[in-house]
Amino acid sequence: MAEPRPEPLVRSSLADKPQSAAFSPLYRQIKALLLQSLQQGEWKPGELIPSELDLAARFQVSQGTVRKAVDELAAEHMLQRRQGRGTFVSTHNEARVRFRFLRLAPDQESDAQPAQSRILSCKRLRAPLDIARVLDLRTGETVVAIRRLLSFGDVPSVVDDIWLPGGVFKGLTAEVLARNRGPLYALFETEFGVSMVRADEKIRAVAANEDAASILRIDQGTPILQVDRLSYSYGDRPVEIRRGWYLTDRYHYRNSLN
Amino acid sequence: MAEPRPEPLVRSSLADKPQSAAFSPLYRQIKALLLQSLQQGEWKPGELIPSELDLAARFQVSQGTVRKAVDELAAEHMLQRRQGRGTFVSTHNEARVRFRFLRLAPDQESDAQPAQSRILSCKRLRAPLDIARVLDLRTGETVVAIRRLLSFGDVPSVVDDIWLPGGVFKGLTAEVLARNRGPLYALFETEFGVSMVRADEKIRAVAANEDAASILRIDQGTPILQVDRLSYSYGDRPVEIRRGWYLTDRYHYRNSLN
DNA sequence: TAGTGGTCTAGACCACGTT
DNA sequence: ACGTGGTCTAGACCACTAG
Numbered sequence: 001m002a003e004p005r006p007e008p009l010v011r012s013s014l015a016d017k018p019q020s021a022a023f024s025p026l027y028r029q030i031k032a033l034l035l036q037s038l039q040q041g042e043w044k045p046g047e048l049i050p051s052e053l054d055l056a057a058r059f060q061v062s063q064g065t066v067r068k069a070v071d072e073l074a075a076e077h078m079l080q081r082r083q084g085r086g087t088f089v090s091t092h093n094e095a096r097v098r099f100r101f102l103r104l105a106p107d108q109e110s111d112a113q114p115a116q117s118r119i120l121s122c123k124r125l126r127a128p129l130d131i132a133r134v135l136d137l138r139t140g141e142t143v144v145a146i147r148r149l150l151s152f153g154d155v156p157s158v159v160d161d162i163w164l165p166g167g168v169f170k171g172l173t174a175e176v177l178a179r180n181r182g183p184l185y186a187l188f189e190t191e192f193g194v195s196m197v198r199a200d201e202k203i204r205a206v207a208a209n210e211d212a213a214s215i216l217r218i219d220q221g222t223p224i225l226q227v228d229r230l231s232y233s234y235g236d237r238p239v240e241i242r243r244g245w246y247l248t249d250r251y252h253y254r255n256s257l258n
Numbered sequence: 259m260a261e262p263r264p265e266p267l268v269r270s271s272l273a274d275k276p277q278s279a280a281f282s283p284l285y286r287q288i289k290a291l292l293l294q295s296l297q298q299g300e301w302k303p304g305e306l307i308p309s310e311l312d313l314a315a316r317f318q319v320s321q322g323t324v325r326k327a328v329d330e331l332a333a334e335h336m337l338q339r340r341q342g343r344g345t346f347v348s349t350h351n352e353a354r355v356r357f358r359f360l361r362l363a364p365d366q367e368s369d370a371q372p373a374q375s376r377i378l379s380c381k382r383l384r385a386p387l388d389i390a391r392v393l394d395l396r397t398g399e400t401v402v403a404i405r406r407l408l409s410f411g412d413v414p415s416v417v418d419d420i421w422l423p424g425g426v427f428k429g430l431t432a433e434v435l436a437r438n439r440g441p442l443y444a445l446f447e448t449e450f451g452v453s454m455v456r457a458d459e460k461i462r463a464v465a466a467n468e469d470a471a472s473i474l475r476i477d478q479g480t481p482i483l484q485v486d487r488l489s490y491s492y493g494d495r496p497v498e499i500r501r502g503w504y505l506t507d508r509y510h511y512r513n514s515l516n
Numbered sequence: 517t518a519g520t521g522g523t524c525t526a527g528a529c530c531a532c533g534t535t
Numbered sequence: 536a537c538g539t540g541g542t543c544t545a546g547a548c549c550a551c552t553a554g
Contacts, residue, residue, distance in 0.1 A: 023530095023531080025530095025541075025542060025543090026542075026543070027542075027543085051519080051520060051521080052520080052521070053519095053520090061543080061544090062543065062544045062545070063544090063545090064542090064543065064544065064545085065542085065543060065544080067521085067522090068542085068543090070521095075333075076516065077516065081520095081521065081522090082520085082521080082551090082552085083520070083521045083522065083550065083551050083552080084519080084520055084521065084522095084550070084551035084552035084553075085519095085520065085521080085551080085552060085553080086519090086520060086521075086552095087520090087521080100515055100516070101515055103513075103515070107460075198514070198515065198516055199514070199515040200512070200513070200514050200515075201512070201513045201514070201515065202365075202510040202511070202512055202513075203461065203483065203506070203510055203511040203512075203513065204483070204506035204507075204510050204511070205463035205464070205481040205482050205483045205504075205506050206463070206481055206506075207481050223463040223464055223465050223481035223482070224463050224481070225461070225462070225463045225483075228510075229515075246463075248461070248462035248463050248464075249462075252460040252461060252462050252486075253460070253461040253462070254458070254459070254460055254461075255361075255458070255459045255460075255461065255513055256456070256457070256458050256459070257358055257359055257361070257456065257457040257458075257459065257487075258334065258335065258358070258456055281549095281550080283522075283523055283524085283549095284523075284524070285523075285524085309538075309539060309540080310539080310540070311538095311539090319524080319525090320524065320525045320526070321525090321526090322523095322524065322525065322526085323523085323524060323525080325540085325541090326523085326524090328540095339539095339540065339541090340532090340533085340539085340540080341531065341532050341533080341539070341540045341541065342531075342532035342533035342534075342538080342539055342540065342541095343532080343533060343534080343538095343539065343540080344538090344539055344540075345539090345540080517553100517554085518552105518553090518554090519551105519552090519553090519554105520550100520551080520552080520553100521549105521550085521551080521552100522548105522549075522550070522551095523547100523548080523549070523550090524546105524547085524548080524549095525545100525546085525547085525548105526544100526545095526546095527543105527544085527545095528542100528543085528544080529541105529542080529543080529544100530540105530541075530542070530543095531539100531540085531541070531542095532538105532539080532540085532541095533537105533538090533539080533540105534536100534537085534538085534539095535536080535537080535538100
C-alpha cells in the first residue's frame with residue numbers, strides 16, 4: 001500500500017528569488033496529486049481512498065496537511081467524508097449527487113415523481129464546428145449525438161440533446177443506453193471512466209420549436225426553458241455539451257444564490 | 259477591546275448522557291457568536307472585525323478554533339479574509355458580490371453594459387396572504403411593494419416586483435429609492451441594516467403578460483424568464499420576495515452546478 | 517476493540533500589506 | 536518593523552462505525 005513518492009514536493013518558499021512567483025502551498029500540491037490519482041482511476045467512484053494517516057505517510061507530510069487537501073476536494077464534491085468509515089470517491093449513483101445536476105423540481109412537493117428516461121436517438125457523426133471547438137476536438141473528429149426524453153410520471157418534461165466526444169465514448173450506442181437503468185452520468189462513470197464533476201449552464205426562455213413541441217406534446221411556440229450546459233470532468237476537461245428544453249408549467253428550475 | 263464572555267461555551271462532550279444529543283463543536287459555537295455580532299451590528303458591512311488572536315482571547319479558545327469558525331463564515335460569503343490586512347464584513351458595495359445575485363449576463367462578453375435601475379413604483383400596502391406567510395408577517399401588517407426596471411445600455415431587460423416587510427423598511431419611499439445610486443441591496447444594508455446573505459430562486463419560462471410586455475417593449479406573449487426569489491438575511495430570516503421577468507434574447511441566466 | 521474522520525491546542529514560520 | 540492572515544507540524548482526545 002505504501003508507495004514511493006515520485007514527485008518532489010516543494011516546501012514553502014525555496015528557490016524563490018523575487019516575491020514568490022507561482023508559490024503553491026504544500027496542501028495544494030497534495031490536492032493536485034490526489035486529483036491526479038482520481039483522474040487516472042487509482043480510486044474509482046464509490047471506492048474508499050486510503051486513510052489520512054496513510055496518505056500523510058505516502059506524501060511525507062503531516063495529517064493536517066492531507067486533511068486540508070481532502071477538505072477542499074470534499075467541498076468540491078469530488079470526495080465524500082464519512083466519520084468512522086473513511087473517505088470515498090463521489091459517485092453519481094446517489095440521489096444526493098443527482099439532484100446537483102437535475103435542477104428541475106415540482107412546484108408541489110407532493111408531485112414528486114421519479115424521472116423516466118427514454119432514448120429517442122443516438123448517432124455518431126462528424127463534430128459540427130461549434131461543438132468541436134468547445135469540446136477541444138480536431139475538425140472532423142466524431143461525436144456521439146443523443147436525444148433523450150425525461151418524463152415525470154408519464155408527463156414528458158425534458159428533452160435533452162447531448163454531444164459527447166466519440167473517442168472517449170467508444171462503444172456508446174442506443175442499445176447500451178437503452179439497457180441502462182439509472183442516471184446517464186452513472187453510466188458514463190462506470191462504463192467509460194468519465195466522471196462529471198462540474199457544469200456551467202446558460203438559461204433562456206424560448207418558444208418551443210416543432211421538434212420540442214411534438215416531443216413534449218405542447219403547442220409550438222409555448223414558452224419553455226432552454227438550458228445550455230457544458231460539463232467538465234477532473235481537471236476542468238470539457239466532456240459534454242447538452243441543450244435541454246424544460247417544460248415549466250408544473251415544474252421549475254431551482255437555484256440557490258450563496 | 260477585550261470583553262467578558264457572557265455565554266458559557268460547552269467544551270466537547272460534557273454532561274451528555276446517551277450518545278451526544280445535540281453536540282455542537284466549539285468552533286460552531288464561536289461561529290454562532292460571530293453571527294450574532296454580525297446580526298446585532300457590532301461590526302457593520304465593510305468594516306474590519308477583530309484579529310483572530312483578539313477573538314481567540316475574547317472567547318478563550320485557541321486561534322485555530324476561531325480560524326475554523328471564520329473559515330466557514332468566509333465560505334458562506336459573510337466575511338471576507340484579506341491576507342496582511344484582516345477580516346472584513348462582506349458588503350454589497352462590490353461588483354463581486356453583486357454578480358452573485360445578478361445572474362443575467364450578456365451572450366457576448368463585448369456587450370457588457372452597466373445596469374441602469376429605474377423605480378417605476380413604490381407603495382405601502384397590507385400584505386397579501388401568500389406574501390405575509392412567506393415573510394413571517396402577521397395578517398394585516400404592511401409591506402413595501404416596489405416595481406423596478408433594470409436596463410442594460412438603454413435596453414430594458416429586467417422588471418422586478420419586490421416585496422419587503424414594512425416594519426423593517428420604515429422610511430423606504432420612492433424618493434429614497436430614486437436618490438440611490440448603486441445596488442438596491444447596498445441601500446438596504448446601509449440605510450436599513452438589512453444584509454442579504456443568501457437567496458433561493460425558482461425559474462420558469464412564461465409568456466409576457468401585458469404589464470411586462472409594455473415595460474420591456476416586447477410583444478405580449480413573448481417568452482421570458484420568470485424568476486421568483488426569496489432572500490434571507492443573517493440567521494435564515496426571510497426578508498425579501500422578488501419576482502423578476504428577464505428578457506433573454508441577448509442575455510442569459512448563468513449558473514454553475516458544483 | 518480497533519480504526520476512521522473530527523475537534524482542539526500550541527507553537528513555529530511564511531506571505532502580505534501597512535507603517 | 537510590525538501585525539495580519541496563511542501554512543505546517545505534532546500530539547491529545549472525541550465521535551462514530553464496524554467487526
